Amino acid sequence: MNDTYITFTGWVGTAPELRELPGGQQVASFRVASTPRRLRDGQWEDGPTTWHQVKAWRRLAGHVAESLRTGDPVLVHGRLVADVWKKPDGSLSTQLVVVASSVGHDLNHGTSAFTKPRREVEAVPSPEQVGASGEEAA
Numbered sequence: 001m002n003d004t005y006i007t008f009t010g011w012v013g014t015a016p017e018l019r020e021l022p023g024g025q026q027v028a029s030f031r032v033a034s035t036p037r038r039l040r041d042g043q044w045e046d047g048p049t050t051w052h053q054v055k056a057w058r059r060l061a062g063h064v065a066e067s068l069r070t071g072d073p074v075l076v077h078g079r080l081v082a083d084v085w086k087k088p089d090g091s092l093s094t095q096l097v098v099v100a101s102s103v104g105h106d107l108n109h110g111t112s113a114f115t116k117p118r119r120e121v122e123a124v125p126s127p128e129q130v131g132a133s134g135e136e137a138a
Contacts, residue, residue, distance in 0.1 A: 006098055007077040008052065009106050010034035016056075018065035028061035030054055032074060054078070056100045063117075064103055073109035077102040 016030040032054055036047035054076055056064045068074065078100035087093050105112040 004080040005078065006080045007075070008032070008034050008098075009073065009075050009108075010050075010052065012068050012070050012072045012074055013051065015070050016065045016068050018061060026058060026061040028056045028064045030064070030068065032076060052076070053083075053095060053097045054100050054103070055097055056103060060100060060103065064100075067105075068103070073106035075102075075104050075106045076100055 010032040011034075013031040013033045016028045018026060018028045020026050032052045033049050034052065035049040037044050038047065039045075076098060078098040081097055081099055083095045083097045085093055
C-alpha cells in the first residue's frame with residue numbers, strides 16, 4: 001500500500017459539520033488552519049497559513065462533532081487523499097483532504113477532559129422474565 005499519511009497541528013477553523021449518509025454512516029467535515037511560527041532576530045514571525053480539509057468517518061465523526069469547536073487547538077493524523085470531482089462546466093477539480101484516523105485536542109495549548117462513551121448493551125432478560133420453556137414471558 002502506498003498511502004500517504006500526515007500528522008499536523010493547528011486550530012479548528014470551521015465548526016465540524018456532521019452528516020449521515022444513506023447507509024447510516026456518519027461523516028464529519030471541518031477545516032484546520034496551521035500557521036508556522038519562527039523566532040528570527042528575537043522576534044516571532046508567522047509564516048503562511050495552510051488550510052487543511054479534514055473528514056472523519058463513523059464513530060470518530062460523532063466524537064469530532066461533539067468535541068470540537070471553532071478555535072480549538074487540535075492534532076490530526078490521517079491519510080492524505082485527492083478528492084476529484086467534475087464541475088458543471090465539465091472541468092475536473094481536485095482538493096487534498098485528510099481522512100482522519102485520529103483527532104484530539106493539542107494539549108500544548110491547554111487541558112482537556114476525556115469522556116469515554118457508554119457502550120449500548122443489549123438487555124438480557126432476568127430469570128423472572130424467562131418462563132420454564134426458556135422463552136420470555138409476556
